[in-house]
Amino acid sequence: MIIVLLQNASFLCTFVWLLQHGRRPEGKAESSGIKDNDQPIHMKEKTNKAFETLDKQHYLQTFRRFPITLAKGKGSRVWDIEGKEYIDVLAGIAVNSVGHCHPNVVKAIQEQAAKLMHISNFYVSEPQAQLAERLTELSGLNRVFFSNSGAESVEGAIKLARKYGKTQGKAGTVISMEGCFHGRTLATIATGKKAMQNGFDPIPSGFKQAKFNDFESVAHVATGDVAAIIVEPVQGEGGINVADKAFLQQLRKLCDEKDIVLIFDEIQTGIGRTGYWFAKDHYGVQPDIMTLAKGLGGGVPIGAFLSSEKIAQAIEFGDHGTTFGGNPLMCAAALAVLQTVEEENLLHAAKEKGEWLKQQFADMHEPSIVKIKGLGLMVGVEFTFETKPLVIEMMHHGVLANATAGNVLRLVPPLNISYDELQTALEAMKKSLEAVKEHA
Numbered sequence: 001m002i003i004v005l006l007q008n009a010s011f012l013c014t015f016v017w018l019l020q021h022g023r024r025p026e027g028k029a030e031s032s033g034i035k036d037n038d039q040p041i042h043m044k045e046k047t048n049k050a051f052e053t054l055d056k057q058h059y060l061q062t063f064r065r066f067p068i069t070l071a072k073g074k075g076s077r078v079w080d081i082e083g084k085e086y087i088d089v090l091a092g093i094a095v096n097s098v099g100h101c102h103p104n105v106v107k108a109i110q111e112q113a114a115k116l117m118h119i120s121n122f123y124v125s126e127p128q129a130q131l132a133e134r135l136t137e138l139s140g141l142n143r144v145f146f147s148n149s150g151a152e153s154v155e156g157a158i159k160l161a162r163k164y165g166k167t168q169g170k171a172g173t174v175i176s177m178e179g180c181f182h183g184r185t186l187a188t189i190a191t192g193k194k195a196m197q198n199g200f201d202p203i204p205s206g207f208k209q210a211k212f213n214d215f216e217s218v219a220h221v222a223t224g225d226v227a228a229i230i231v232e233p234v235q236g237e238g239g240i241n242v243a244d245k246a247f248l249q250q251l252r253k254l255c256d257e258k259d260i261v262l263i264f265d266e267i268q269t270g271i272g273r274t275g276y277w278f279a280k281d282h283y284g285v286q287p288d289i290m291t292l293a294k295g296l297g298g299g300v301p302i303g304a305f306l307s308s309e310k311i312a313q314a315i316e317f318g319d320h321g322t323t324f325g326g327n328p329l330m331c332a333a334a335l336a337v338l339q340t341v342e343e344e345n346l347l348h349a350a351k352e353k354g355e356w357l358k359q360q361f362a363d364m365h366e367p368s369i370v371k372i373k374g375l376g377l378m379v380g381v382e383f384t385f386e387t388k389p390l391v392i393e394m395m396h397h398g399v400l401a402n403a404t405a406g407n408v409l410r411l412v413p414p415l416n417i418s419y420d421e422l423q424t425a426l427e428a429m430k431k432s433l434e435a436v437k438e439h440a
């Protein structure tokens, strides 16, 4: 009897101990030997530091990350794992255009996830067919192909342009612009600056560069072998450099004359960012191919390239493909984004708030500001100094922004950010600027 009681008590103790120590709630991460100064950090300790350490141990060290772990987002605000709130004027690099976790997008994803997430592109899906129809209607282009990212959209656009070029007996040279950014795959780095190519050769051949906003420079390299010219209407990574209207019009004319495919990379400018559905509409210039990504999915990874019928005719069955690109889940999210941009009148909002924001910077009469640039809610403020320290200071003041092209502060907030939030972000920026100037 005593033995049975002792056995039961011991079992009970073991069970309670296991509950307390041995088991953890489903889905919660637990560290296995994560060390910081040789002290194990238990992942139940939900701190920025703990996750930074975990990340540093396991993630490929290619991003110099900020030392915060973001855990939650709503509208234009995000919270780190310790509960600190930030106004997000970076929006995942111009991705969260309708804000974090917009109810329309969340609902569309939840409903689609419960119905059908992935089927491969061997079959048609309702969301993909509808999204393709909507994007062609909005853009005036005729055909669309969906991918998973921006770089992949550019790759597809280059392939299509080269295939069309072959039908005209051309070699496949592609002209890109100095200061451009089209992605980080091999062909997309071949369009970009030398620094991004270092260490990755052999780099794909058939790429030349010309000067942005300098038509003579483009005309000079646009010889007989050129299949395509690729340009961002507003260079994002390059420092928010806005293309001149005359430049894009001249490019269109040149491409018409020489049967060169004109590609607009609207991965950052598309889906309302600049105050029109696409930045091309500021210029009244229609490209032959246009690439999209970022704002299209409201946070889910989706890209696309659209093409005129004439160019699209060059593609034959089997020429291009993707497993995930444009799956029902992503397309349902993108349809919800387009619906939200319309319902909330976000094209108008982007124009108005962008103008307001630029005016606020102008009104500061700040001697360290060299130039205020951008279209719609794609705003760049060029300073006399490198802006990374300013961005770090802003983070400490509860605002997430971005430094690009060395001395440009890039602001690409959700299009539905409120004026109050913009004002708060501006105040934080001003305080941060004072702090940075003091330390300089």
Ligand SMILES: Cc1ncc(COP(=O)(O)O)c(C=O)c1O
Pocket: 093, 149, 150, 151, 152, 154, 181, 182, 183, 184, 232, 236, 237, 265, 266, 267, 268, 293, 294
């Ligand atoms: C204009 C432009 N093109 C292409 C890309 C690459 O997109 P992703 O990072 O989704 O591959 C970017 C990303 O910043 C971009 O701004």
